[in-house]
Amino acid sequence: MVTKEDIEHVAKLMRIDIDNADEHFERIQKIMNYFDILDKADIESEEIPVQEVTIGELREDKYIPFESKLITNLKNYKGTFVRAPKMN
Amino acid sequence: MSLAISALEYISNVKNGTTTAEEFIAKTLDRISKHESKVHAFISINENALEQARAIDKKIKSKEKVGAFYGMPISIKDNISVKDGKTTCASKMLQEYVSPYDATVVTKLKSQDAILIGKANLDEFAMGIATEFSAFGPSKNPWNTDYVPGGSSGGSAASVSALECVASLGSDTGGSVRNPASFCSVVGLKPTYGLVSRYGLVSYANSIEQIGPIARRVEDVALLLNHISGRDANDNTTIDGKNQDYLGEIGSGIQDKKIGVIKEMSRGAGLDKNVESAFWRAVDSFEKLGAKIEEMSLDMVEFTVATYYVLTTAEAGSNLSRYDNIRYGYQMDLEGYEFKSYISKARKNFGPEVTRRMILGGFVPSAGFAGKYLLKALKVKSKLKRQVLEAFKKFDFLISPTVPILPFRFGEKVDDPLAMYMADINTVTANLTGVPAISVPFEIHNGLPIGIQIHANTLQEKQLLQAAYALQGTTSLPGAPL
Amino acid sequence: MIGLEIHCQLTNLQSKLFCSCKANYREFEPNTNLCPVCMGLPGSLPRLNQKAVEKASMIAMALNCKTPQRLGFFRKNYFYPDLPKNFQITQLNMYGPTSIGDQGKVSIEGKDIRIRRIQLEEDPGRLIYEGASERTQITLVDYNRAGTPLVEIVTEPDFDNPRQVRIFLNILSDLLENLGVSDPTLEGAMRADANVSIEGGLRVEVKNIGSFHDLEKAIHFELTRQQSLAERGIPVAQETRHWDDKRKITISSRSKEEDEDYRYILEGDIPWVVLDSKSIEKWRGSMPESISSKKERYITKYNIPVQVADVLSSDKYYSDLFEQAHTESNAKEIANMITTDLMGLVDTREKREQSKLSPKHLSDLIEIINNGKVTRSSAKNALQEIVKTGKSVSEIVSQTGLAKISDEGELGKIITEIMSQEPTAVQQARENPQTINYLVGKVMQKTKGTADPTLTLKILKEKIST
């Protein structure tokens, strides 16, 4: 069972401030309760489904510079450094 | 000259001089400026469209080599990157983001002289079935503007339905091309996973989504698929579709083909009675076309909506992590924040549905929950795929209503996310299994469209389009009464 | 007990792990070695570097790891400004063995260090902190490094002490260089974190260690700290500690508000790579001979002394020179010349880069020594000149008069001169024949080593006894 504290904790982990935890709580709990339907599925013996490629299909190791200077598309920069908030 | 023509008609008209690209684009832009206030299909319009049309006309006149689309206007869902233009994903988080590169499908369309007339509206980051979650306001259904156009490619479908372009590219993660195609009475295809490059498509749930064409006619969808499909070195998940011509032999018919009716999608409590009766009339049409019909069961379908939302929220939680507003995004000062508080505040700009899915996406793969949710969802996906591939040993096609409900009014489902999610039950199977599926307009009930969904086996798009074309031939539907 | 997590960049690749930007980011201005992929721009997709898979697999094989049938990638999700996507594409064995290697081992001094897992992953960008105080501090980010191919080697906690750690890292560093996958001398090319615990205690992870020199210190500090806690009956907490470079101590990282939960998920954008046995065998076949096998061969085949073979085999620069210069007959002499005469001349990266020496120089030098044209000590002088100028051996011999003085008359004159300058030494040599070497040295000095030593001794003896 998911609690309101769980929701707030996960929102924090996902780095999103939420003001309406109650509303989210009610809806998310309902959805997660619905997810419990998966407990009924007879799937124990199933493998994890993945796509495959051969080694030959991978990218050749070659240096090709990108056509334009990306830095001009970035915001918050100082010199050619990207500016980020202080760490703590 | 009418705007209500097919892509094939447009191309032949320009070729034989009945119209010019400039004339058609001018008229299209005129239509857009007249109807956008009602439909709101676009987030941005290509300012250079007329100029580009003139350049193409010039090429035609001087007998230069001209690309296959001859200046045809195509709208592009705004989660597909177009160089030097905004790609917002209908999110405030990306309201100022300008892509420095073209998506592979965009490169391909440009090289074939299509004119990208504008970027189409969608649910924020393609999460929704109504475009109600666009940060820039919803698109309206051209059949009745009180009703939703479907989603998440609602702007794409509405723009095609409202004659604001000839065709569109949407993206389909759980039905996002087929659902609005059904709601707006246009054709929408979700190709086999890997047939069309996703490079440049902003990821929502990357392991199952595909870019898909939307048009008013099945043959137009085939034409678009001819030009956007193919392996791409920029997308390791693309597969070899053998460069088929999907348009050639499209009229081959479906005589003696075996069609399975998916019981779990075509009967039962969640299915609207009007949709159900329309669907069974479609079954009759298929029978009259010479197909052999049989009801069949895919018992894993019961688990597909839960599976879909577990997988997609887990992937979305990861895919959307990069939107921290540090390298690109919108203006918000760094001062007074440390990293954690800054991005938590910045990410408050996600809308309610995205936020909800981020939180779900935080739960399902977390250490305490992964075994309960994510692992099981992956296993359901695996078993469902086996069931579907097994079914295709017996059947050529599997059919169902595209959406179990009719288009609904704005606000009707917005407060009940789970009820909204349940409307995906018929479309998510194609995404979870990777097989192609198409929605074909079939009836209009009380002014609201109903579409029929056809699935085919992996990479059987050519056959799928033949079946869709055959069904289209049994109908004679009016255009949107805008 | 000590375990290591070592990060090694594959510096010898041309491009990054998932895009075509340059793997060697060191030559760029900040944020100029970027593309939509390594910047994690919306819509970009990773494209796995074939060569990176090959090279990482060779590392795994060289460390005696098992190779998986399929290579799988996962996303490690956490928010940090040096991560453009706020997740790192890495590997683990969540759904069966899909990491580039696991269950390997390396033997040091008769003890097996087990390798738990080797994973191929992307390096993050680099953060630079600027500003005088905490309040005014800002973070600057350079993403040039983001996406650089990285191999992480995780060992079991099998080390008993910091010394074993040092030996292991030296072996690893030599091995990477020998494989030609990495230049461990490049700044930041090899980094390590340590897990340290004492008998009955919990595991402490020590991060942020700048150099291998500090790693030893950090481990030593941590062991001492934990032991002293234990002696006072205080339990050691399981935690992450950071190495304080200035104070040379470990400090507890601030207690985390939330548990670390990386929400690992499959990286669907990279299909699992089937490692077919044909490719694996091809790679195995193309791997250079291992250091231990080289050493063994040098000793048994050429009768090279153990210490010389050790030095020669563990340094790729020396062993490559040796391999190209030697023949069946001159191997031992080439080996000696490299490990005694050459070593001091090319002992740094810069000197090696500037050196003009070719393997042919070495074999030519040995040849003219053997056929009596120059003395060994002349050859050493010539070597110095060759490293600097790259001139051919014959050119140097003819230009600089290094040819051996073996003319009895000429040498006799020089010896007479020296004997007249050193009457005391001559007297001593008469009384104690062993001190004659002093006079031989003087002759060599005077002739810049070109005098034939055998002849010099013969003439000296004759002249002294008369």
Ligand SMILES: [Zn+2]
């Ligand atoms: Zn790059």
